[in-house]
Amino acid sequence: MIMITPVLDAFVRLETDTAGQSPGLVRSVGEQGSEKVKVYWPRKKNTSWHRADELTSGFLAKMEVLHEPVSRAQQSLGWGVVVATRDVAGFAQVLVEFPDAGERRWLPWQRLRMVRGIAHAFNTVRFEQGDAAERQRLRLLAWATRLWNENTGALATFDIDPLPHQIHLVHHILASGQYNWLIADDVGLGKTVEVGLLLSALRQRDEARRVLIITPAGLTRQWQEEMSGKFGLDEFRIYGDDFLINEPRHWKMYDNVIGSMDRLKQEKHLESLLQAESWDLIIVDEAHRLSRRQYGNQLDASQRYDMLEKLRQHTESVLLLSATPHQGKQDSFVGLLELLHPERKEEFDTLSLNPEIIGEMVFRNYKADVTDMEGKFIFHGKTVKQIEVPLSEQARAFDENLRGYLRRGYAAEAADGRTTSRAIGFVMTVYRKLAASSVAAIHTALLRRQARLRGELLEQRCREEDERYQGELEELEAELTQATPFFDGEEELLQDLIDEAGALAQHDIKLQAFMDGLVSTVLGQNSSEKILIFTEYRSTQAWVQDALKQRFGEQASVLIHGGMAMDERREAITSFEEEAGAQFLVSTEAGGEGINLQERCYIMVNYDLPWNPMRLVQRIGRLYRYGQKNRVVVFNVHQSDSADEQILDILYKRLDRVAEDMATVQRHEFNEAMKEDILGELADLVDIEEVLATASRERVERTAERIDEALGRARDAAGKQQELFQHAAGFDPEETRGELAITVVHLQAFVEGMANLLGIDIVERTHKNLVWDLRLPEALRESFGVSKTRWKITFDRMLAARNQDWMPINMDNWFFRRLLDIAVRYDFGGTAALTDGLQGQALFAGVARWQNDRGRRARQELALISIDSERAHLNPAWASDWLVTARSSVNGQIPDKHEATAAFELAAARLEKMLANQAGRTLLPDQPQWLAGGWQTTGQQSPQTNASQEPPDEQY
Template sequence: MNRKTRPILPVRHAWVKQVRPDGTERSGRVKSAIDRGDQVDVTVAWHGTNDTSTVPLSTLRCGFRPMMEVQDLPASRTRKTMGEGVVLKTRTLGGRDQVLVDFPQAGKQLWLPYENLKQIKGSKHRFILGDRGPADSAERFRLKSLAHALEMWNENTGSLSHLEIDPLPHQIHLVHHILASGNLNWLIADDVGLGKTIETGMLLAALKQRDSLKRVLLVTPAGLTKQWQDELNYKFKMGEFLIYGDDFHINEPRHWKMYDYVIASMDRLKEERHLEALQQAGGWDLIVFDEAHRLSRRQYGMKLDASQRFQLAAQLRHQTDAMVLLTATPHQGMQDKFQALLELLRPERKEEITTLALNPEIIGDMVFRNNKADVTDADGNFIFNGKTTRALTVAVSEAAIAFDETLQDYLRKGYAAGAALGFKGNAIGFVMTVYRKLAASSVAAIHNALINRRTRLQNQGGGDNDQDLAEADQRFAGEWEEQLQTEAQEFFDGELELLDALIDEAERLRADDRKLQHFLDELIETILAGNPDEKVLIFSEYRSTQSYLKEALEARFGAGCVEQINGSMPHPLRRQAIARFEESAQFLISTEAGGEGINLQRNCHIMANYDLPWNPMRLVQRIGRLYRYGQRERVVVFNIHSPDTADERIMEMMYSRIDQVVADLAGVSPEYNPQLHDDILGEVADLVDVTQILEEATTAGIDRTQQRIDEALARAKAATKKQHELFEHAASFDPNETRNELRITAEHGEAFVIGMFRQLGIEILDTSHNGRLWQIRLPEAVQTALGIARGRHEVTLDRILAVNRPNTHMLDLDSYLMRYLLQQAKSYDFMGLSAVIRGGLPDSAALITSLLRWQNDQGQRRRQEYTAFGIASDGRVRVNPEAFGEWLKQPAETGEVATDRQRNECWFKAAEQAADRRLAEVSNRHLHPENMQWISGAWVE
């Protein structure tokens, strides 16, 4: 036989037909096929008879008929199966018989060689015929159901992917709502501290699970690029994101095609040469803009004035069908600017957006807003409550007051010198601002900075600051500021002599530092007197202050009692420091590097702010390390300040004024609760340029400064009020939104894993940590299937436990072991396609499950749901009965019932009608029904 024309051997259970010499036709299923070199012999079990015979393949043709159920078994070992499908029709082309198969799971209809197809009995066929399955059919039915339910819940929320966070209900529901809408163009405007980064990461994880996220562009402020990269890597294991201009550069526009997961600074991309190349980068599946309120377009009469940043976003809009904007303050009291953002998202609805004042309800389709005051944990308990903030006032010495007066004189001269130089003098003004912030932090911080400045002048060193602060990670701005390389020439005549005086005074102050003494004697000692084992989180903006405090604490309480976190430490070292703090150390001193991204609520509830950040937003973020989900104690925050110095007097004034505005706004809310105070604080703080106010204080005087603060806060108050009124129409967390869906929890994940371990012979050798940590042993068959040599493993489904134990394998839906378990449970050979269930499902005589799918107007899949239909004996159908979700959590027992084909057909027809109603109910302008795939059916004893 010519090797080039060697025929394909039909797989076992392929359906064939044969026309005999007398013209009669018979059909049957292939039992086996043997290639003998010159001929292929096929053994066929002929349909409708007990006859089995062996005939040459050359006498056989395709025997598949429309509506037969088949499984694709590829001849190539490297090609994955297309799964199960339904025959639509057959054809002969080029002398080959082919079958058109609809594969609902893949969403494809393909012409395939009939020889690769195996006839199977699907769940509908088995249910109608009354096939009750093997002895353990109920348990296999349960595990198959769990496998599909877990995958679909993750695909619709991203909450079961590899996350180093415990997603909260409002985060899960936000992602679910956006994906369920069928449109990915949304403005996420959650309150500060509710985790927009986490929500974005979960959205990306869900889209990756759907295999619909090949290229992503994240556009952020310059100082946040590294933060985003860290968050996506360490919280979501998305290490593929690279920073444009840092991790890679583009020499030719065509090189953009090499990068699919990109983070870039909006101010870099807006430059003409970068934007021009980016426009040739091709399309993006999703573009995300962080801090989208920086995309400004204002309207003056009939004229539109768009910033370069807005123009960047408008240009990129042409390169994607999906754009997400992130900002807690999108309105800012400017209706035209807010409308411009909505037009970016939904240009097709421009006319409606133009008349937003008349129909504000339209933002419910475009804006999602969660408030801290409303969010709860999985049990419905409010997450954010129980916080006390206390001011710890320190009376400073006469020497400190004298030093402050000398420093103010130095600052005034520096600002004046900078102003005299115009634009070129901005650098001097910046240095003065840094010095006053250092002085407000600690005498050690300003002392070190002044010495460095004097050394710079005496050595006449050259060079500029190595770090561009505009490009620096904004979390660590203070740390970069204190390392600032200043000019090597005097800012003003006599600067060197004034520096000498300041340094001498600072040295004397370090020997009698009242702030440090008060901190140790009145605060720390008092805390430990109540509980000697109490842990305390301490924040300072500067590393020099951090080192100063560490030295003082260890001198009094012993070596090893202090751990540190700062921006110079890589993530692994930060994690180790946190682990030591939670296990043995008593104090953790952190710069703003710990203001985001670390969660310490399980073992600590007391925080001390040794210095108050000039940006009140940083204070909100610091407190969020303890005041978050999982905190069992009332959080106590101590803010230390010295109102006897000029700058700290202004800071106190600013914070007290903010508190008054927040109290005014919160007090008029009909739904007031204590957390509303923090919601509004976040919004107001974002609208106040604190640095500018404080810079002017040196030259303008205290009265003018007070006036500036009041003016800024009046604007912030009006903007916040308008924003709240408008956002009453935005979409928000609604626990009833998923009432018709099968809701999956961590209990379902654990039930699935334990059940599959039992099915596959995976032993649980030992458990610890209250049953959350398992020592397991894999049988050889599983090791071979996974391609691993080691049999023993330590695994958990607890995210927090996995974070703190680097060698523990986390069984989330990105785990290779979990993927294997899911694959096995969903496979046809696992069965569970039909069963008899004993108990646990009241009011249901039968249960039939299906995957329902929707697509967009271009045939691309946009949504899937795993849906269970509980059918009463009279044919009434309930969608996703609550009892089914509970039944899935426990091992199932197989029962016994008498089945009737006619009744089975009626019940299945009722399930099909209910599925069709569900498809219609969810469909909208963006979602169109695609298909329904029946997974399994069972009778209830």
């Protein structure tokens, strides 16, 4: 038989001891010959030498063991618990459960070392000495950090500081044990951030290897930019843009995919996708577009809905995102719930009777409720000021003449009756929007129309569809109209309008009001004030920037528009945010999403008002967000004397009034933050474009009535949605108040403590203690496999983003991960220690775990249990501060054996209660794992020898 030499501290018995009456512990190997093993026999209290083949396993169930790999090239499986033993073909094997990895393995007994766990240490009152108290503190900090990231994703690499409501949402979903959820947060609360955090946490759990993100066509690139730019998830590829699949087997080359819902719904693409390997998670943005309506007993599902219904069979988890999933349509909302949980269809049929069930699958946050890390409300409100610019007689005449041109265009379309890709009505509507934006915009458009008729304007290829660039795309597409007149006499009318617009542009009253009235007044109060300016169209943007350049110089302003590459946009933002950089940022809707400017700016100017009110909400969201220290001031510049601007003025005033009324009713008194929530909700629900498009054919009074009707429908839909969502899960600080949240202070305390133990020199601390200069000792450099001696680390995400040479302290940093790995090892020490600073007799730490009904780990949390006067307290508030205070070597009174045993039993009972209380439909208790136990000491009696050096008790 093959002879395998056991490791030190292997628990053995003689092959001849068939009854297992005299177990022993391996103390030495090879001193009296390469095959000899020295064993200590506790019952006989002596040692003897034996050949390895004379020994067999002495391990018993529930004993704690440490796996020792054959070579240094292999990693240890860690600290485990014996479950069972067996004999196969004469080889004794041990089944060990490794709680940290969540797996069981049959292993040769010779590779296992017996260790003492927390229960044994307290039952025998054997505590470690020396710096065990400090090692215990660092052990617990390491575990707390790992579990906090696993449950929130908050310590992954990204360029934002997540907010409590975002961390809480991720924690809640992960804690539920299943990932089929509808995230219905208010607009502007960062659903993409929540998804990024969730993906980071799932990757930590190795549960997000294959992810499919389905979005509207215009948002695919934005999702790719967000996942890459903010979270470092660079592997996402856009189906149809970055790659195509010729054969279904090629799908295995792509594990992280973003796809347009309107592309994937097509039969040839969907058929290929359905043959791909299953996905760990499918995420759908703007999920309300997956419409399914019910007519009597018949269901009418859209192609988009059918697509996801088929894909649902190829994944265990679907995450739906929508700020307006209900829209006043109960049948469509139920359809979304069925995509999440097809097995609960019968429950959804009676949703109106049991609305509380949505709390298990719908999560909604409101702006009015979210706070920062200190519990302060994030949104400080905004002030909106209207800058009214009266029309001159010339401008009034031009407006009337332009309307005559538009009426003839609309009439020509109606008379023609044909549907073309670039209908005349579309062009007329775009011209109305351009005229409301600026005289420069309509003048440019009319000149281009004239060039088109003369054959001077060549076909241009439109950029890819992207909903952020709607205005820019409209402006471009309006140029690519038919090259023949829309109606008889168009060319003569065009020339007259071009002359009038050109003359108006020479003395643009709106531009003068903007420059002389608004900008000069703002800068008169603070000459260095930063101002963000929005326009819907590129021609208006260029017009405004030219005026700013003439007065303030070439470098005073920067642009953001859809024609810029991502790097160019970042450069513009950087210049605007630098104190000595550009003072004005002029942006089209390309800057309405995905950029955050709240740190350096609180003043916004809307040079034009978009027809889609959601665009205005998104614009304001660039400044009205977390991190804004000032009340946001918004200036709207418009000429309400023109017909279209009168209608826009009516729309926005009535939208604001409805939101204010609903906010007052919902909170019984006016609440500004709630008003903003409702305003965003209404803006997303109201369908107003068609009303405005037909406004030129109706009197203003009739258009106002139609606006009121549209707002009424939106109000009803919002009301139904709010009533139902009272039962949804939401931000609740109390839910995680009892858990240990890891902050920068904890990270700094951990790194400093580990540096002291490992001989790392902290040479310098700068940037308000957020950047540390470290010097690594030679031994540690060799262990880490690096040659560089000096390293700079930072505890601030933004500082790390600005200096690539500084290592951010997060879970993606190799140095920090190595420190964590060292501290959680059994051999690091600190499992049982005499300590100080406790508010009670003892502090125990364990990992509470739950699994799903398929036996897969679903959740794990750190449980800190303090014992005080025969009472057990779960996660006491003082423990957070205790963990950040270094512990010196402690010598003190060893507790009475009965007292120590009773304390551990009390802690074990409290942990069992925690497991039972949080169990549910999708969460079943799993075996907990004890990490460490500390006893509060007084006096100066020296503790007994390190428990790991003591011979085993006879009870084994």
